[in-house]
Amino acid sequence: MTELGREKLKVLIRRAAIQKRVREVAHQITKDFKGQRVHLVGVLKGACIFLSDLVREISLETSIDFIAVSSYGKDKQTSGQVRVLKDLDSSIEGLNVILVEDILDTGLTLNYLLRILQQRKPSALRVAALLDKPSRRIKEVKGDYVGFTIPNEFVVGYGLDYSERYRNLKDVCILSLPPD
Ligand code: IMP
Ligand code: MG
Numbered sequence: 001m002t003e004l005g006r007e008k009l010k011v012l013i014r015r016a017a018i019q020k021r022v023r024e025v026a027h028q029i030t031k032d033f034k035g036q037r038v039h040l041v042g043v044l045k046g047a048c049i050f051l052s053d054l055v056r057e058i059s060l061e062t063s064i065d066f067i068a069v070s071s072y073g074k075d076k077q078t079s080g081q082v083r084v085l086k087d088l089d090s091s092i093e094g095l096n097v098i099l100v101e102d103i104l105d106t107g108l109t110l111n112y113l114l115r116i117l118q119q120r121k122p123s124a125l126r127v128a129a130l131l132d133k134p135s136r137r138i139k140e141v142k143g144d145y146v147g148f149t150i151p152n153e154f155v156v157g158y159g160l161d162y163s164e165r166y167r168n169l170k171d172v173c174i175l176s177l178p179p180d
Pocket of ligand 1: 103105107153154161
C-alpha cells in the first residue's frame with residue numbers, strides 16, 4: 001500500500017502481467033487480421049499508453065489516429081453526456097479500425113463512439129480495451145479484445161487517471177480516497 005497525501009494506492013495488476021497480456025492481445029489481433037492493415041484509434045488520453053505498447057507488438061501494417069471525447073466531469077461520477085473534443089485526423093472509410101480504450105465502464109463512451117465511427121463506413125470496427133468493469137454497464141457493449149476483467153473498483157495507472165494524475169504508474173492500482 002502506497003500513500004500519497006491521504007489517497008491510498010493498492011496494486012491490482014502488475015507491470016509484468018500487463019506486458020504479457022498486451023502481447024497476447026496483439027498476437028490475437030495479428031492472427032485475426034492476417035495479411036491486412038489495421039488502423040488503431042486511441043481514445044485520448046487514457047488509452048495512449050496501452051495503444052503505444054499494443055501497436056509495437058502487432059506484426060502487421062498499422063496506422064494510428066486519436067479521438068478525444070469529453071469525460072463526463074472531473075469526478076468519478078458519470079452524467080452520461082459524451083461529446084467529441086478532438087476528431088480523427090483522417091477518414092476511416094474502408095479501413096480495419098480497432099478502437100483502443102483504457103477501460104470499459106458504463107459503456108456510454110464506447111456506445112457513442114461506435115455509433116459515430118460506424119457511420120464513416122470502416123471495413124471492420126473492433127474494440128480493444130485494457131480493462132473491463134462489466135458490473136458497471138449501463139449500455140450493452142462488448143470489447144472484442146479485453147486485457148483484464150476487473151471488479152468494481154476505481155483504478156489508476158498505465159494511462160488511467162484520477163483528475164489527470166497517476167497516468168504514469170507502471171502498475172494498475174486501486175485508488176481509495178479519504179472520506180470527505
Ligand atoms: P464509460 O463511458 O463509463 O465506459 O467510461 C469511459 C471512461 O471513464 C474511461 O475511458 C475512463 O477514462 C473513465 N473511467 C472509468 N472507470 C475508470 C476507473 O476506474 N479509473 C479511471 N478512469 C475510469
Ligand atoms: Mg478515458
